[in-house]
Amino acid sequence: MSGILRRNASIAVGAAVLGLAAVGAAAPEARAQTLTMAVGAPVTSLDPHYHQLSPNNAVADMIFDRLINTDNLSRMVPGLAVEWRPVGPTVWEFRLRPGVRFHNGNPFTAEDVAFTIQRVPNVPNSPSSFAAYVRPIQGVEIVDPLTIRLRTASPAPLLPQDLTNVRILDRETHENAATEDFNAGRAAIGTGPWRVVQHRSGDRIEFERNDGYWGDRPAFQRVNYRMITNDAARTAALLAGDVEFIDQVPTSDLARLRGDQRVTLSEITGLRLIFLGLDHLRAPNEDSPFVTGNDGRPLGRNPLRDVRVRRALSIAIDRQAIVERVMEGAATPAGQFLPPGVFSHVPELGPPRYDPQEARRLLAEAGYPDGFRLTLHSPNDRYINDSRIAQAIGQMWTRIGVRTAVEAQTWTTFIGRAGRQEFSAHLIGWGSNPEGSHPLRNIIHTANRERGFGASNRGRYSNPEVDALIEQALVELDDEKRERLLQEAKRKAFEDVAIIPLHIQTNIWAMRRNLAHTPRNDELTRAQDVRPASVPAAR
């Protein structure tokens, strides 16, 4: 009898072991249900047409779709449009994806595209508008519910590229929706892979998988999208297991994370140039707000309008030192917007050579042998090491005689002030489309809200020659000619030191070892790009 008992016991133990094994096998599945991720830059709005900002665009990509989506290397792939082609010199035709529904069940049709195009330029108080992307569109013709034609005044070769920036809304749902309705979550309804459950501004957004999504099904049931702006806190949260995935990995922690068995990194050279904007708004005989003589009194002129001063400031910067010492190698020194290999890259525009002697000479030639005083403004929670880079530049400028004070502030304060041209010099970044005209028309072209130019031209640089080249390129259908025009515009703008380029960031994410990620060169941090490491990549 005891023998039987023993045998039964051993069977029971065996069953228990099997049971445990089964639980063990099921565990990763259970863990895979919720993904907790932390991003470094706060999302300022859930309205996809309110603010051109990578953190906003990333979240918009989770909730909404674009006619043409972009893959991780920013190449165009079908989104809500399955096919697009020019049907005349000034007409583009888009065939729309059938059977797509919004989160609230409304069907997606050409009406919604027309509505979206009409809404984009009319978002009140937009700090950085998307209007430029729909500006070329003069007329919209709905051929049938799944075919739409967009008419432009002149040939618009970049219209498909432009439309990769525009997230599609639902006419019925969003006809009267204000930005606040999106932020409250009421109107954050799209066709995208995730639906918004809860939004606590500046803190977290909770998502739930949209099981009716037309594309690849995300690997997770729920996503907790947190914003942890403090770099050390974000890394610590990852190491402690509070979050499983972080973006904007602080370079100070790179060495340590590379050596940690519990963590993997994913990285890719980005499309974001960090640069300095200078005050071109004040006339040469006016005072720039944060420039004074060495005695602290106003100069009576704006030295930044002198190209020799701008060039001096540029070559006074040791970009290699910044990349090595401040960025820990996670960047590439740059002399233009985009890295080599990208359309309209100018081969001979390398990073300006570091030459403090020449910088001093140029300053003296411009009439400032003893330099002047300047305040460099910088955000301290937006770009990788932003305020540290600003201080390093302050050191380098001070050494050529431009005594520099550095003032760092939170992004929300900073960007408002930069947009009102309150600064003399500011550190900022620009994440480009991989098509050279994008930064040119937003940052270099003379600011003109009506025509959708210079939306982010915060230094108010203005050069009619460069403007003409950009405008010519924007209507040139021949790719080769267009590239030459863009290169010429860049050459002129950078020779004139319209902005001071610093470096292009490497995008780095870190995650627990059981996760895998497809890094994007546009640095958008989206939950659909994360999957359990055991699941192969979709594409």
Add this chain to the structure above:
Amino acid sequence: MSDLALDRAAAVPSVAQERVETPFRRFVAEFAESKLALLGLGVFVVIALTAIFAPWLAPQNPYDLGQLDIMDGRMEPGTVGGAGFTFWLGTDDQGRDMLSGIMYGLRISLSVGAGSALIACFIGASLGLLAAYAGGRTDSLIMRLVDLQLSFPAILAALMILAFLGKGILNVVIALVLVEWAYYARTVRGTALVERRREYIEAAHCLALPTRRILFRHLLPNCMPPLIVVATMQVARAIALEATLSFLGLGVPITEPSLGLLIANGYEYMLSGKYWISFYPGIALLITIVSINLVGDQLRDVLNPRLRK
């Protein structure tokens, strides 16, 4: 002079005994009873002197960006930098010598702490005296203001004030004064309420002395002991508050770090093992506050008649 005193002591012993026992001397003797307090005082004097003479003592001016070099960034303690001197406590991410940074940081911390405490003391004591002396509506008004002020945690109130005023050392001082005056006002009013019913005040009234004179020449000196104690403690508190505000990025400019900002700068490097950027400023802050508190504790014991043996 001491010879003279000795001579007199020899000549008229009973009188000499009384001369030696002045209140001030008794105070010094009682204060010196605690070796810990003496140690605190000694340490504080050293710290204060270091802060005052920092521009002559520090190997580097950490606030001059032209003297910093990022190539010297994050050096370990004891490394020799590009400028040729040794970074005894290492450098921060900008190549700032931590030792110099701490000396200059102490300057800011002490001057902000002492400055705000003094101004707050002046405002608070004046209002407290006024409240006690005038009584009635004035008293209620001032004391309700005090209650309102004290109902907010100091750090929260300071954060709100700075969010409104913006960054900057002067604004930090203003914020600290605004959150601290109430402590002085309450302390002084309490003591003054007792004192104003004493005979000497009545006598002053009978002499028809002006109110200002009664307040500041008769009433205030007799309220001093508790005020000194509170002021000492509040200096330490102000230093800690300033460090907290700077740590949170609301205080001083990033190129002129105080102790709090130095700690904040290094905090991000803690995970990667570069402990010295946060550690040494933290120790300096700790020692400063503890030494002031040791002195303050002993002052309270000595100046409080109830605790007197």
